[in-house]
Amino acid sequence: MSKLMRKFLLAVIAPLLIMGVLSFGLTAFLVNRFAEDERYSQLAREANIIEEALTENRPVPREIQGFITTNGVTERIGGRGRQVVDLPILEDLQQEDVIEVQGNRLLTYQVTNGETVITTIREAPLASSALDGVYVAIGIAFLVTLLLAAGLAYYMGRQFIRPIIDLRAVAKQIGDGQKDVVLPDRPNDEVGELISAVDEMQEQLVQKEVLQKSFIAGITHDLRTPLAIIRNETEALAAGVIPVEELPEVTDSIIEETDRLGLLIDETLVYSKLAGGMMPLDRTEVQLDRLVQETVERLQSTFQKDGLRLTVVTEPVQRFLDRRMFERVLVNFLMNAHVAAPSGSEVRVRLVSNELTVDDAGSGVVEADRATIWDLYVKQAGGSGHGLGLAISRLILDSHGLTYGVRDSELGGACFYVRFKE
Structure with missing residues (x-):
């Protein structure tokens, strides 16, 4: 028993x-x-x-x-x-x-x-x-009732507990790394809900494993590509096969690939620290409209160079948050819009008292992908990043206790938003 x-x-x-x-x-x-x-x-x-x-x-x-x-x-x-x-x-x-x-x-x-x-x-x-005789009759009736209740309780208990015992065996199989496990039948009660939750957990574990493998493969590729370029061009420099007039172009390429490696390593370290709770937030009272204006001005030339109009509309808003971390989120939203927006279109930043939005006129994000794009190393269609930006943004926004997401934009593409508590 x-x-x-x-x-x-x-x-x-x-x-x-x-x-x-x-x-x-x-x-x-x-x-x-x-x-x-x-x-x-x-x-x-x-x-x-x-x-x-x-x-x-x-x-x-x-x-x-x-x-x-x-x-x-x-x-x-x-x-x-x-x-x-x-x-x-x-x-x-x-x-x-x-x-x-x-x-x-x-x-x-x-x-x-x-x-x-x-x-x-x-x-x-x-x-x-x-x-x-009366007392004996009462005692016998009580004893018989108790035995019947014990038998019925045992029978009913087996019906209630069997799915839980089966579920324990299934959980052990999942813990041992088995993927194709058969879950017990789901009764229409809280035990059935528990079995459904375990089933959902199993699916999430499989998805996490796929994402982990994708992350390892992606990060390996993103590390190997610039390293291969740096190695080839360095070997060419050492062999003296590059003409003098091409040296500035080669050295610029090496610097660019080195910067790319540095950015990838920096993003990986930031994600690791945020996920492990080793990067505490430095919250202060931030004039959010000023932060948005300064960030947009700094990136204006990058958008203009690719034929994009970066516009901003703000209201005076002051919030208690980590300025540097929140700026990182805003830059990530803007650079994602920069990649998604077609040449000649508008990218619009709007800040009101309870919400910050970044709209673009790109292809948008389909409904089925709006929850998973925040996961580690999940890239948007056509994206050129490492798939870490939105994962880092999610951790930053979660640590601030803010609501965020993506929806359809009035410009025809995606609208990334952050909502503030009143």
């Missing part, structure tokens, strides 16, 4: 056991109390019969048990007739009372007729064998 099944049975049976014991005790108490009331009524009737027999000077019925005390002399009546007894315990009894005789609990009832005291006595119901 599994630990979960034992806990389930304990959770079901323990309350039933407590409830049964309490019910049995309460029932026994009520039955005994009712029986006592009936017994006192019987004793009162018997005392009246004795009193009437003494008044009419006729014998007391032999089946009635009692005592008659006159002038300090007590006689026992019933059964063998009258017998004088010494029972000081009968003195100072109330009308309805309880006494202990040789370990037996007895109920008494007294009436006074002149100088004569009549006492009737009977065994208490709780100690009476007449109620033993």
Whole structure:
């Protein structure tokens, strides 16, 4: 039996056991109390019969048990007739009372007729064998009910717990690296939702593995290409096969490829630090409209060189954020728009009190890709970057607690946006 099944049975049976014991005790108490009331009524009737027999000077019925005390002399009546007894315990009894005789609990009832005291006595119901059958019946019913409840709980528990046990085995297979695992049937309850969540997790793990392999392949390619160019041109320089007039072009190419390597390494390190929480944010009050204006002015020549119009509309906005990190996000949005926008079109930056947007007139981002483009090393169609820019932007924006995304632009392409909390 599994630990979960034992806990389930304990959770079901323990309350039933407590409830049964309490019910049995309460029932026994009520039955005994009712029986006592009936017994006192019987004793009162018997005392009246004795009193009437003494008044009419006729014998007391032999089946009635009692005592008659006159002038300090007590006689026992019933059964063998009258017998004088010494029972000081009968003195100072109330009308309805309880006494202990040789370990037996007895109920008494007294009436006074002149100088004569009549006492009737009977065994208490709780100690009476007449109620033993009632208690046994209640106990048997309780035991049978408990066994049936335990059996039903065990059966139902197996139905509830089997998918969880199967799911544990599936989770172990997933942890061992198996991809094609068969999930248990999904009941229409929270367990089914858990199985669905594990299924979704498995799909995400497969996607993450594909992305990881893609990242390794992509980063390897992006490192190998500039290194190969640098090596070839350096070897050509060392061999002296490059004409003097081509030296500036070759050295410029080496510098350009070195810068590309440096940028790739810088982006990889930034992503690693952000993902590992090793790059704390330096938040200050930032005049966001001024930051946007300065960034746009710095990139204006780059856009103009490729025939793009970079426009900006801002309102005075002040927010508490890391200036350098947020500028990195804005530059990434702008450079993505620079790549996507066709020559002669407009790239528009707009800042209002609760939102920053970057619109372009490119081909846009299809609905199915709008969630995955923020993942590591996922490039936009036609992109020339390393696939790290949006992944880094996502980490920066998440660490600021901001809402962000991409939607269709009024210019016909994509609109990347960041929303600020009011």
